[in-house]
Amino acid sequence: MHTNTANERVRIFCPATIANVSCGFDVLGVALAGVGDHMLISRSTKKGIRITKITGQDLPLDPHENVAGVAALALLDHLNSNAGFEIEIYKKIKAGSGIGSSAASSAGAVWGINYLLGSPLSPQQLIPFAMEGERLASGVAHADNVAPALLGGFTLVRSSNPLDVVCLPSPSELYATVIHPQIEIKTADSRRILKTNISLTDGIKQWGNLGALVAGLFKEDYPLIGRSLEDVIVEPVRSILIPGFDLIKKAALDAGALGCGISGSGPSVFAFSKGAEKAKEVATAIQAAYTPLDIPFELHLSKINPQGVCLEKA
């Protein structure tokens, strides 16, 4: 771990993330390269955390009510640090989009402060503090989004308690197309509609698919990744909350996407493709299919981000 005592401020990119990823409900996540927030974190002579600016979203500046602030304070508390920091947040990821808006801010805050303190902790070690931001956002301190946001690529949360996060490889030609229909689904609501019990048969299908997806990532076997992107448990229930989900999925698969599913708890829907060209075709197909619904939407197209939160070029 190198020391950056000379740095007084850091400008960082905080990636959007897709959690669950079809068969990986509650365990899998992946970071995006082309979608994310920006943060500027500066050392201050005043102890503690101050959020001095937020653009792009209407979010509280009080650090105890802001996920970045809560995560940052948890880190400083753990380090028993008397240091002080000012945070500026430039939100690009919309809150409630299902692509890890709160995770980007939480992960960015702890990553930036750790960097300015000379990197006393590894990105893996930062995860629990970023999770505190998630606890504020959704009531559950889950790592599905903050783990890929901090570590990059695909991550698998084998266990939350004790925390055990496994880094998986990111096939170099894998691209994500994400559509964000501008409707609101509360994470709490989308949790509530899940069934408490599942059939053993469905469970076997799900873990067979997840095991195969992990193998596909290691082998860079794109057809296998595609065959494994199947969710027999959560998607059939949650997709009901996303108007036009079936249209999006059909359009994506017909256009040659490897697979398509709900990003996090929605409403965003992701499709994976092999290669940027195909991902673009998939975006065009989704756009054509969704436009008639008269629901405003945003489309993102992104390579997988192998790195996680990172310094921005000056």
Place this chain on the structure above:
Amino acid sequence: MHTNTANERVRIFCPATIANVSCGFDVLGVALAGVGDHMLISRSTKKGIRITKITGQDLPLDPHENVAGVAALALLDHLNSNAGFEIEIYKKIKAGSGIGSSAASSAGAVWGINYLLGSPLSPQQLIPFAMEGERLASGVAHADNVAPALLGGFTLVRSSNPLDVVCLPSPSELYATVIHPQIEIKTADSRRILKTNISLTDGIKQWGNLGALVAGLFKEDYPLIGRSLEDVIVEPVRSILIPGFDLIKKAALDAGALGCGISGSGPSVFAFSKGAEKAKEVATAIQAAYTPLDIPFELHLSKINPQGVCLEKA
């Protein structure tokens, strides 16, 4: 695929296999190097299959009632072949042991005949015919054991219908210690006691563990393999049928095994260790723990078999 028309007979080793492998219920299997049957398969001028000799077990010679015969006939039928073969089976794996006795015979029969016919099919393509042997043995044409028996190493059955089998790597220092308590558990019985439904929470734990186990095999990360060898769904129920299961597991883990679980539907119990030395210590510990129970048992110690069914050295 090379042609072996010159060969009139083939002597093969048919490995024992561990199915399920803790968190991989109904999808995972692994082949063993040090435990298995032997078969001698010869071309015959008489069309069809004749089983001319079986040693080590009291099994039917009628090919329609013998798993090797049924598998062989299914293959010949598919190939529309007029060829004839005589099969001698030297059983070392006890029927009902839970380490793939029927799978070894089924896989061996189709592998040997395919070899003598000049290898028209790949080992992957042979799986469905070997599965017909499993259908005779247990009523279910599952691939958990025949896939690793034919392909070697660890295999994951992503889907049975359509069949989709994924080969996983075999870490070079991974060893299995297997104890076979000489009691009878019928596969049908051990299926019957399984619950039809599981909690979503347990499902998440299981697929988190399976995903991590697959990653551990690719990374050769032995501690990760160990942490992932946890079965929260089937083991708590089935282990009740295996007297002394908890004793075996405690002895294995205390002796430093990476993990320990039920092999197939039992009664055999396997433990994985890093290195032959450790696997031997684990065997000693299991033996010491189990001897007071006054239940006869066999102990096997084996490296993982990366190859599956293979020619025996002359």
